[in-house]
Amino acid sequence: MAGTPEVEAAARGTFKEWVEVLAIPNVSAAPADIQRNTNWFEQAFKRRGYRTRQLPNNGKPMLFAEAPNAKDTKSTVLFYAHIDGQPVTPSEWNQESPWKPTLKQKTPDGRWMELPIERLYDAKVDPEWRLFARSSSDDKAPILMLLAAIDALQAAGVEPAINVKVLLDTEEEVSSPSLGTVIRENLAFLKCDDLVVLDGPMHPSNRPTLVFGNRGIARATLTVFGPRQELHSGHYANYVANPAMRLAQLMASMKDEDGRVTVKHYYDGIALDDRARRVMAAVPDDEPALRKRLGVAETEKVGGNYQEAMQYPSLNIRGIKSADVGGKARTIIPDHATAEIDMRTVPETPPERLFDLLKGHVTAQGYHLVEGEPTDDDRARYPKLASLMMGKGSSSGTAVRTDLDSPIGVWLREAMKRAHGADPIEIRMMGGTVPTGVAVGALKVPFAIVPLVNADNSQHSFDENMRIGNYLDGILTLEAILRLEKSR
Template identity: 55%
Template sequence: MHLPLLHRPAPRPRTLLALLAAALIAGTGLAQAADLPQAEAERHAQASYREYFELLSLPNDAIVPEDIRKNVDWLAKAFEKRGFSTRQLDNDGKPMLYAELPGHDAARKTVLFYMHLDGQPVIPAQWAQKSPWTPVLKRRAADGGWEEIDAAPLFDGPVDPEWRVFGRASADDKGPIMMMLAAIDALKAAGGTPAVNVKVILDSEEEKGSPSIAKVMQAHRELLACDAIVIHDGPMHATNRPTLVFGNRGAAEARLTVYGAKVPLHSGHYGNYAPNPAQRLASLLASMKNEQGRVTVAGYYDRVRISAADRQVMAAVPDDETALRRRLGIARTDKVGANYQEAMQYPSLNVRGMASAAVGDKVANIVPDRAVAELDLRTTPDSDAAYLGAQIEKHILKQGYHLVKGAPSDEDRARYDKLATFSYQSEGADAAGAPIDSAIGRWAYKSLTDSFGATPAPVRIRMMGGTVPTAEIVKVLQVPFAIIPLVNADNNQHAANENLRLGNYVSGVRTIYSLMTHPF
């Protein structure tokens, strides 16, 4: 997919006096001036592209521990080459990687940078290239699609910022890891030291919901001690302006099964006689939402609190919703919020799959014995999985259903007309939120405006719709956080043909450099 709204912020004009001051600071070996010139960022980004391709060639699905260990070993060497001390944190055969830049200074604040090294599973046949694990360089074709081009200029020649690298984890999340390594290269080349103590943690199971992140962090709490956390994950705003995010929704999964007769029945002999559970399931699901897309389960939105100041922040986000609807191919949106940003502040109830009898060429003329719906619930800081699941359960009961733990017994069947099971659980990542005007928020905002300018201003988002393990990390370390995405919004993360725009790679190097060189 393509967003015609991408925008590359121009470097902020600098006076001769400012340039001389920056050179003087660099010459003394003190913390650098915060702005890494565009040309320098491009040079250090290009010097890291071979490593980037090498890293992308390593499969990283967390279901394969051996592949995760290969990624961790590779990244440990890459960080050590740049002077970091590293340590692999045990995690049931899929270690997480910790890295720390030497020169800890008690007078400086310590920032822990979180990224993840694992990636989503792949179906190779869905990718428009030889393999998802063989990264390729592409440019926009005349027909609006993407065409593969020779990657040689990427390593030694002029680079078009609109070119993209296609491969699994190119954007989510190996790209940001490599941007950090290139930013460190730029800092060392300038002969400076960071203005904050730099620690890094690379998660090995984020795409599996980070089920063990809290356990690993608790076991190494002293090692990971910090004053703030910066999370480099998720997409930037569609305008490609520097983006700050101050919360994320959590994720929970649920399953609803409606029962019919004991066994599938011949639809000729029993149609019009035995109730069809697929039809009942459809009606039950329909009762949970109205035509406007709002959840009608009593109490589902009751805990959401959005202040006037919050709405003002959301209104300032430069979303082009007409273009968004066009890109999505929808005529109208659900009316959960007044706009896209406001819609992300509410918990969601999404039907992600349904099944009863076979379909397609396997279909049979039967009344099915059961029908199943798989749901995902996006939670918010004020509405967790336990609360939302309890409200849905109450709603099911109000529709006349009797809930059983497993397959209903003969006694259940004789006594109750409507039988169902309902279960839910967190997928391992809860929702998290932080004040936009917090100390870390002000520090990050100043870092971005110093490097990219205040006009147009960085985009500040109260809460993004996707899920990262922010809450689990913060619960253990008890420090504030900010999410600072670095990759293009149309990167196809989690899907086939994932990609990273090279202009974003360069701006990501500048962003991380700026964060490291601004006192917090």
Template identity: 50%
Template sequence: MKYLVLFFMLPCLFFGQKSKSLDELSSSYAVKSFPILKELLSIPNDAFYPDFIEKNVVWCETAFGQRDFSTRRIATSTVPLLLAERKHKKAKKTVLIYLQIDGQPVDSTRWFQESPYKPVLKKKNSNDEWEAVAWDNIRNYQDHWRVFARSASDAKGPVAMFLAALDAAASVKIVPNYNIKVIMDFEEELGSPRLPDAVVKNADLLEADMLIIYDGPRHITNRPTLTFGARGIATIQLTTYGPRVPQHSGHFGNYAPNPALRLSKLLASMKDEEGKVIIPGFYDGIAIDSKTEKILRAVPDNEAQIKKRLQIAKTDKVGGYYQEAIQYPSLNIRGMQSGWIDEKVRTIIPGWARAEIDVRLVLESDPDRLLKLIKNHVANQGYYVVAGVPTEKDRLKHNKIATFTSEISYQSFRTDFDSEVGIWLRSALQNAFGQEPIMIRMSGGSIPISPFVTTLGIPAVTVPTVNRDNNQHSPNENLRLGNYREGIKTMIAILKEKL
């Protein structure tokens, strides 16, 4: 009988003398870490302002230093990357963890609070509207309450979760059997333009056996999720031209060509009515075989729910369903500008029209080839394509002119489900939540991870934790507190799981 009692005590003994369950531990440290979350979210982090970023770098140096990490700045031509490292006795392997610290720029006028950098606690009222709750009440929070602030979900929330998980693990003497390196990126929202070169120059410093990315939202069901890849991204700026400067539409309407109309037709020529790119060769090399189809179909998406959330009646037909759609490269118009609208509207023919385009990349597609296909398509529509502002000579000689500039930020990555890191993380989440995590082959979004995968030769998996309806990149970004608590639980479980 004595041995039987000891057997049932073993799960509690793991958590040390305090005998706290994983749920109790994560709940306790969620509350204890709310001041950390609030402090971190209160530091402006727009990467266009290096002075803001320096404050974030210093904060991270202090936070990780307090948890027995050594820290080192990796210099770039702008702001540094920050590497934090902690070694553990008898560790035979090293896990590299990627954290994003910067956030999207803000338009304060569209936030329903004093400042995007002053976190506000909110809950839904009887009219299903968000209303502020005094921050002191956060100690007695409910899972559906949320913290509204820039980067609450993307991606300072996961940073605070990780720090809380480290503290929770230390409190019950959980010591990972692997060494930890944490690389912090302060220019992710700019496309991490300095990251590839930094990884190449510091390959020895960043050497590891696998990479975990703490970023992104869980599956729409909000169940524990693992994502084994992400699309890459390239960008294009496309400008068409009319008169040298805007002209009176009464005097020159029907005479001077309108660049906005020309740009609209040019963009429309790239896709059919069902949203498929019709530039020949754009989708070459991508095939969904039966094995891949099984993986994609295993994701419990509810197509009707997705359409309701987006408030769309019909989807584009690049794929037959959501998971299939994001296995292909995309061509997306992310913004357009010409002339003036709203209260500034004027009766003019604009001097130019501009579209900003992003191209999401997959492993099977060569980014240079895709950009060349698009550029050639513009030329095939009768445009004289230049890389800068056209000269007077260009304007007088060529009827249709387009400025085309492009940049490849980073390529896609994809890791096998049955890789060592995949099996390890799957076991950690299964042990923590008592169910299999949702396994996603590739996310539609992009993370600047490919330099680590290609240069360091290590597999990478994303462990998303935040709520999907978080308004990331938009006004009123938020973090659901139930996700915050379960994110800490997830990270404690990973710290505990043996490699």
């Protein structure tokens, strides 16, 4: 473990708190549990002299905390993290309970062996140990790391170089349905110059990582209608068009062999300059190893590498179905065929525009679009009938991106370099969708994501865990961020 004695001491000082709060179940479907977590975190910040406020949210209050001694001369940074965790199936876990934090060490033959939890509180910890529990990484760990970084500064008698505010979400794992509302209702407290999101896994190389954006998501359901009812394939094949074949033809018309979307204007507005390309090329992705792990010999050619591919909106068939396969298959012409589509969006391609392009593409293939089922009149008039519906709740998955050379980027890059002696890995755009867009949209400030947990943490699954070395490194990162002045 690197860092000052204060940082080391501060880390050890939070281990007991970490174990304590991981014992409180945090599935957002149980508001009473969420309330206990909010209370716990409120006390933790209070102990450090922070002013706190529970932000009402249907029985699952979010937490606002603010460092004392705010100064107008300093930039105000809001740190976002979340308290809630994914649901658990306790029987899957290789420990007594997901709510009983368990320290483990890997044996030479690759198994995880339990250690007495007291070992964590010893003077000497092994960075390769891991603490297993729901939310041990996602996303309680970053909050504990922030508390430790605050402790380290206080122990050193140093005031943070920024005004620190904290917002802890309680519904992130259910797509933060009310985050935007809660922020807007409490803008007076949450007002800030920048947003730093402490969530998500670091790059698989485990090197410090700085993320500038994430893709959004939009869903669409496309149904092609065939005959009024399923038909005997002997009597009608060659005569009545098969909706599964037509859907196949329609979907096939949307992408080329390389995986590039052929819907006109789909990629319009996306421009990757040399700076962006250099940043993406510098990410140490081991693509041959990745392909091997995924089990594919080649990848699509939307971008020149993995990072570039994430800069474009996708058009993905997440499910397709017509009649039945396997033992239930019958010799029929189906009456309809459905494809579930998801489009990962980027800031240049808002969901509504992609949906309109998709709609235009379908009608350009000769389809008449109906809402619901076609009527007899529709059936008599239009040779090709389909329905295309945009999924609900797309707004919680907005794409956002901060410029690589924006002040927040420059500041965080410098802080991470001071903490670790090297530039962080910079991810211009992560492929997945997180609720960042909601917060950014409500706060209207620049943002960046600083992920602090190991990529192989099994988050969202059983045996979620946090590598102790990452916990220590994360405190270093946050301590450096708190110490570095940010120009307003």
